[in-house]
Amino acid sequence: MPRIIIAFVLFAGAIASAQENDSTGIREAGLSEYRAGHYAQAEGLLRQLLAMAMKLNDQYGVALGYAALGDLYQAMMRFREAELSYRKGISTLTRQPEHAHALAIIWRNLAAVLSTTDYRDAFAAIKESSKLVKAYRLQDPVLNAEILNTLGILYFEQGRIDKAKSCFLHALEVRFLQLDGQESPRWEILNNLGRIYHGTGQYSKAEDAYKRALRFAETRFGSSHVMLTVTLNNLAWLYAETGRYQQAEEYMQRSFAIVERRKSPFEERQFMEALYTLAKTYLRQNRQAEAARLLSRAAEIARRNPGQMTPAAQIVQVLETYSRVLKDLLNPVEAERVDAEVRRIRASALFTVRATVSEK
Secondary structure: OOOOOOOOOOOOHHHHHHHOOHHHHHHHHHHHHOOOOHHHHHHHHHHHHHHHHHOOOHHHHHHHHHHHHHHHHOOOEEEEEEEHHHHHHHHHOOOHHHEEEEEEEHHHHHHHOOOOHHHHHHHHHHHHHHHHHOOOOOOOOHHHHHHHHHHHHHHOOOOOOOHHHHHHHHOOOOHHHOOOOOOOOHHHHHHHHHHHHHOOOOOOHHHHHHHHHHHHHHHOOOOOOOOOHHHHHHHHHHHOOOOOOHHHHHHHHHHHHHHHOOOOOHHHHHHHHHHHHHHHHHHHHHHHHHHHHHHHHHHHHHHHHHOOOOOOHHHHHHHHHHHHHHHOOOOOOHHHHHHHHHHHHHHHHHHHHHHHHHOO
């Protein structure tokens, strides 16, 4: 289950210095809580910031508040709320050319959210961001790289692998100067490029890209941040596929150590993926009983977080693997119960798609 990373520019952190006033302390406190993973506290502070801006009729401050809330909701996988927040920020800044930079960032972040639900709208959003960058000659290497990264993700999800690869390679050519160690998005881009190589069987190139991504992530976040688990899991999956089971297990154990606290939906989803990846490693070694225990825990997490927190296709993947293992272990009754659950999820997903289409 190798993962592409959908990353976003931390809007309020990227341009907060453009507006220095009495709200600066609140904004910085909110961002600190956000970076620490204290999302409820961050939301309270950011809403306070938004209310202050509205009271002062500070339209730029209002846009900052909505954009920062969008970042927060995206991190929490509350994608619909993130989309609405970003759209409110865009509406606030439209026809204000002096804030073209801020508007370009919000459009890019909106595209990242929409990439989880609607590719056409995501492409339209990233086009708006690119137009602003070109029209106003904006000098923002992080934004330029993230636009390319988002385009690469959209092409990847559409199966246009060559275009995706080209976007990621071009994103890596962006010069980040002093940002290399801290805010550089190179770790996301390298992880995504590794996913391209991985999926096309270029395992040596994939390993190199994943390891470089991990080094950049460690520099940016430290050695125990939950974001590292995406690349740790990808490396484990790569080693499992190439028969290097000891290395696969070492990376999975490190991933476990990071996410076992499971403070947020993102971390819980990461834990589910770590369980699933290690279980698949055990299955390749014919260790069905150990794999079954891990898959049982992964299935429990998947059931608790349906929908956007854990996509239906991912839940089905976990449950179908679990069912096959149960059958191998001669537990047909439990296997049939899991199969019935899979059928219900598939039927529900199909109904949702039809209902959405009919509404348009």
